Amino acid sequence: MSGSSDVLARDSAAVDDEAIVLEILRANPADPDFVPHWQTFELEPAEGMTLFIALTELREADPSLQFDFVCRAGICGSCGMLINGRPGLACRTLVTDLPRPTRLAPLPGFALIGDLSVDTGRWMRAMSERLETWVQGPDIDRDPSLVEQPMEPETAEAIYELERCIECGCCVAACGTVQMREDFAAAVGLNKVARFRLDPRDTRDDAEFLELVGDDDGVFGCMSLLGCEDVCPKNLPLATQIAFLRRAMVKASL
Ligand code: SF4
Ligand code: F3S
Ligand code: FES
Numbered sequence: 001m002s003g004s005s006d007v008l009a010r011d012s013a014a015v016d017d018e019a020i021v022l023e024i025l026r027a028n029p030a031d032p033d034f035v036p037h038w039q040t041f042e043l044e045p046a047e048g049m050t051l052f053i054a055l056t057e058l059r060e061a062d063p064s065l066q067f068d069f070v071c072r073a074g075i076c077g078s079c080g081m082l083i084n085g086r087p088g089l090a091c092r093t094l095v096t097d098l099p100r101p102t103r104l105a106p107l108p109g110f111a112l113i114g115d116l117s118v119d120t121g122r123w124m125r126a127m128s129e130r131l132e133t134w135v136q137g138p139d140i141d142r143d144p145s146l147v148e149q150p151m152e153p154e155t156a157e158a159i160y161e162l163e164r165c166i167e168c169g170c171c172v173a174a175c176g177t178v179q180m181r182e183d184f185a186a187a188v189g190l191n192k193v194a195r196f197r198l199d200p201r202d203t204r205d206d207a208e209f210l211e212l213v214g215d216d217d218g219v220f221g222c223m224s225l226l227g228c229e230d231v232c233p234k235n236l237p238l239a240t241q242i243a244f245l246r247r248a249m250v251k252a253s254l
Helices: 051-061 120-131 153-163 176-180 186-198 206-213 227-231 238-253
Strands: 020-026 037-043 080-083 086-089 102-105 111-114 117-119
Touching: 020 051, 037 051, 086 227, 117 120, 120 186, 120 206, 153 186, 186 206, 186 227, 186 238, 206 238, 227 238
Parallel strands: 020 102
Antiparallel strands: 020 037, 080 086, 080 102, 111 117
16 A cells, blocks of 8 residues: 555554544445455544544545545544444544544444445435424415414424434444344434424324324333444434333333
């Protein structure tokens, strides 16, 4: 692999004291001959350097390195990865806060594209279609006789709070139930259902939500492991929302 004076790849035993050492899991499912392995990279730290900046520098030396970024500001949810085994956003992680060496791996629970890049979009879309995560009610755009009613500010704020989810997939990767149940909605899905339950424009009742999440792939599959809330970069109250939803679904099932 090629290197430069400040971006090098070599054995961690040979690194200098100041350098950041990243061990990255290299994998390429598109190439059956590619053997997954850890590759060690060394680079000089700079003030305010995030993992996004570090990985971008490394990719200048090795253009084959795969990872995803769009916004670089914790908004798009593209840059989730395992950082020393913990799901997190690379663009919001300062390299100076990390131990040496730091291991980077792709988020589990999603189809691997290569190296640190996973297909969260396909997973999120399938979950969204299964749980019908969109407002269902009269179409006021098509029927001019219907007028959208103003929403109470407290309701709008509660919905806005749950809408802060950026679909990064960190809660999926941190959830033990996902490892056992392929179609488990995970905290991201259950949070979305909780959000639409709150929405006065959505005319579905709890019996209809029960049809969507009232099983072990939904709210009754959650074992309260709490990894989701621990890692959510938006600090969403996921455990509370899941508990509210579970109580409502138990009530609707009686
Ligand atoms: Fe990411 Fe949190 Fe949304 Fe899960 S609930 S996808 S961790 S922002
Ligand atoms: Fe999983 Fe969170 Fe429940 S980690 S088991 S969804 S509390
Ligand atoms: Fe958008 Fe990190 S690049 S959240």
